[in-house]
Amino acid sequence: MTSTTDVRISAAEQVLRRVFGYDAFRGFQQEVVDHVVDGGDALVLMPTGGGKSLCYQIPALVRDGVAVVVSPLIALMQDQVDALTAVGVRAGFLNSTQDLAARRTVEAAFLAGELDLLYLAPEALASRTTLHLLDRGRIGLFAIDEAHCVSQWGHDFRPDYLNLSMLHERWPGVPRIALTATATSATRTEIATRLRLTEARHFVASFDRPNIQYRIVPKREPRKQLLALLRDEHPGDAGIVYCLSRASVEKTAEFLVANGVPALPYHAGLDATTRATHQQRFLREDGLVMVATIAFGMGIDKPDVRFVAHLDLPKSVEGYYQETGRAGRDGLPSTAWLAYGLQDVVQQRKMIETSEGDLAHRRNLAAHLDAMLALCETVRCRRAQLLEYFGQPGGTACGNCDTCLNPPESWDGTVAAQKLLSTVYRLDRERNQRFGAGQCIDILLGRTTDKVTQHRHDALTVFGIGTELGEAEWRGVVRQLLAEGLLAVEGDYGTLVLTDTSAEVLGRRRTVMLRREPERPASTRSSKPRGAATVVAELDPAATAVFERLRAWRATTAKEQGVPAYVIFHDATLRQIATDAPGTLDGLSRVSGVGENKLARYGEQILAVLTDA
Incomplete structure (x- = not known):
């Protein structure tokens, strides 16, 4: 006789295959899904690109009721809903960007049980109207995304997250899952305490992103150094460049454009319409470089960001890890590059000295900076030191960071x-x-x-x-x-x-x-990651031609639908299609990332592209 748990796990696996098109869960995804489906609370730490979203999306489709997802990413909610709609999931959002008619349509769908997931901003839960709406519906679970935003010592603190403990108080029988890509053990404890998740089961994945090559170079003429990186190693690639000030963002974007690199600025000083336009262009167009302050990036789901560059020193290892983690979500080789110099240290020390807050706050800022400086100055494997910061044994040298590829002397x-x-x-x-x-x-x-x-x-x-x-x-x-x-x-x-x-x-x-500092080679891109997880293999010339035809079809389809290209299919899926060259819908259905809805919607078009090839 099959137990209830076995049935539920089977249902989750069916959803994984039928809806999302994946044959198997990764890592401990299935343990999380099983735990939440059974009504348990969970705190999940998983690196960017590790599949956090499936940990609540699949329970949302298996459990009765609507999954309410609390997210600070108002500007990205439409894209998140579009991506779910593309695979046949009934999703909606409520936020300040909607007019009254759109809001009422989503509210009616929620009350009628016609949604699987509903996205809300944390500040919405301070509204009596929203709370009354949720009281009238059937909630299957709460998912708190970007949970590190509750940490008052963290790099992305959001005051509205402090009120989310009320979810447990108002709906004690509804399971909650909090998720983040970045948290030390101390931050993890703070998240659990502030969200009333001290009894929740913790799931902590490896923080290692083996496809990312970490490199920190002496800062000389940073914009020229950046331009050399882009021309020599990342021509035509999408990427993000982080600068400390708005003025530096503007000047760097202008410099790149003047030198033939398509680049856009993004910072809080731009009006909301310009920011939204630039963000949408970055998500929808190939090969754009976004030059930004740290106001940009959280929740960006673009899988083919090939590099993240910092022209100024991040304030903490958490911030650095979070920002560099936006590169290589698809598992392909990517670069995390930082130009670092004396003035960075002087500037950051001065900012701490003049910062608001008490002595304890300044000491905490100083401790964060000390850890970041130690990472910059180390003669050890950078990846090992980064992992150890998050409480994970670094192990042997990774072979895919600058100190491994070109060891410095002490x-x-x-x-x-x-x-x-x-x-x-x-x-x-x-x-x-x-x-x-x-x-x-x-x-x-x-x-x-x-x-x-x-x-x-x-x-x-x-x-x-x-x-x-x-x-x-x-x-x-x-x-x-x-x-x-x-x-x-x-x-x-x-x-x-x-x-x-x-x-x-x-x-x-x-x-x-x-x-x-050692004498640096002109480029280290050709160095292969040693001990890295397997990534999608390079294609042979024939498959490459098919892949490019599939990308062209995807670009046209995405433009027609007004969605990012990755909402149609990720590069990894197109690469597998190009390699396998399935001749039937049944064969196409076996490709990872091709679920039922996408097969029905795009299958014949893909087969036509393959036939024309």
Whole structure:
């Protein structure tokens, strides 16, 4: 006799195959689905591209009632609903972008039980009207997407998420599943506490994204360095470039366009219509580069983002991981590239010093920055250090990050550190003066600049004692001492000051090991990921031609329907079709990603493309 659980698991597997076109669950997806279908609460941590959405979409189709999905991504709800509608799922959303008629249509469908999923913004649950609507319907489960937004110490905090514990209080019998791609063990505990999910079962996947190559380069002329990356390694590829300020976003986008790279700006200073237009173009067009502040990216479902570049230092490892994770959702090789320099460290330290909040808040910001700096300065495998930050053993060297492909050297920089710290000490104690890194380096190199002679710094005993290193090397010394807390910055002009631990170096009680940047090869794209998960294989010439014909058909179809191309089919599905070349609808139905609805809607068209090929 088959148990109830077995029947439900079977139903979930049938939905996976029939609706979404996949033969099997990945990782612990089936465990999550089984647990939620049976009415259990869950907290799910799964990297971007790992299949989080199926963990609530399939229970939504198996359980009675409507799944209410709480998401902060108002601008993307239409795309999320379009993607579900394309596979035959009845989905709708309620948010501030709708007029009254559209809202009433969705509300009526919800009350009539004609929806499988209903998307809401978290602030909607503060409305009595919304709560009254939900009370009148039949709710099968609550899914809280982007659950890290509840963390007040996190990089994407949303105050409205703090009120979501009321879901448990108002609907105690409805299971809840909270999902995120980014959370340390401390953030995970905070999510569980604030959402009243302390009794929920936790599912934590590997944070490893083996198809992403992590690279951090010394910042020299960052826009020119970025342009070289795009021309040499990612010509015609879609990607995201992150900048710290709105002005930098605008200038970088203009620079790329002037150099033949199609690019769009995105930041909070643009009006809502422009932001929405740029976002829609990025999702729907091939080969566009979005230059943005961190206001852009969360929930972006575009699978073929081939690179994420940072022209400024992220504030935390969580933010860096979340942002770089938007590359390579389809599992194909992708690049996470960061240009990092001394001014980044000075700027971030200064921002913390002047930030609002109490001492505990500033210490937390500093701890986040310290971890990010440690990742930048490491001589170890970057992937291993990244994984260890999230509490996952890093294991052996990955073979697919810059420190593995071109290992840096570490050198005993104690004497150099003492010379630099002595310069800062003498400026402060002997002259009652404080200066930034540039003046200290000029003194060490013995340069008689106007500023040096004006302040008689050429009379200091440290003048000219650092000629064994070049300017770039001295800037690296300053950067690394700042990263290790052996030096600090103060004030609006980034003046250097000693810290409590500086005396340990000056008193020869502490050795300082520093990183020496290796000579970088022009490109590392040809390096194959070692130990990486299998990705879609390269196509032979004949299959490549078919694949391009299928992409052209998909582009035309997507444009006609006004949806992103990936809503029709992902590249991985088209690649498999091109490789297998099925001659019948039955053969096409066996391709991963071709469910019943898409087979009925597009099957004959695909077979026609294959026949014409």
